[in-house]
Amino acid sequence: MVNRELIGKVLSTYTFEIEKGKIREFVSAIGDPNPIYRSEEAAHAAGYPAIPVPPTFPTVVNIWGNNEGFSIPDALGVPSPRLLHGEEDYTYLAPVYAGDTITSTITLKSVEEKQGNTGKLEIILFEVVHTNQRGEEVLHGHQVVVAR
Numbered sequence: 001m002v003n004r005e006l007i008g009k010v011l012s013t014y015t016f017e018i019e020k021g022k023i024r025e026f027v028s029a030i031g032d033p034n035p036i037y038r039s040e041e042a043a044h045a046a047g048y049p050a051i052p053v054p055p056t057f058p059t060v061v062n063i064w065g066n067n068e069g070f071s072i073p074d075a076l077g078v079p080s081p082r083l084l085h086g087e088e089d090y091t092y093l094a095p096v097y098a099g100d101t102i103t104s105t106i107t108l109k110s111v112e113e114k115q116g117n118t119g120k121l122e123i124i125l126f127e128v129v130h131t132n133q134r135g136e137e138v139l140h141g142h143q144v145v146v147a148r
């Protein structure tokens with residue numbers, strides 16, 4: 001059972017430098033052939049000041065940037081095998097490019113109980129706010145995790 005005293009609390013803050021190599025790895029993994037994600041020349045030709053991040057790249061920031069020892073299972077007090085990734089969404093407030101340094105803050109927003117076919121489920125909502133090196137909020141994300 002999730003510790004509800006954590007609702008509304010910041011669970012983790014971490015910083016991640018957006019690297020061209022990570023962007024290339026990501027687009028290779030998802031099969032996106034768009035050259036703007038692989039080449040500065042292609043990005044410049046398309047009107048970008050640098051290589052932009054693809055729309056779902058914040059997943060990389062959440063996974064690779066959060067290496068300070070924070071883990072959702074530990075923070076929630078729920079064993080990892082009982083957790084399932086539900087969904088994620090992102091709202092871009094400003095462009096994010098290779099070379100940016102992003103600071104991300106994860107807050108537990110809510111925990112909702114539902115009855116599943118095999119018993120009680122907890123639907124856990126996190127909000128992640130991403131700020132760039134200039135202190136500008138560039139991205140808001142939500143992540144839903146299901147605890148069974």
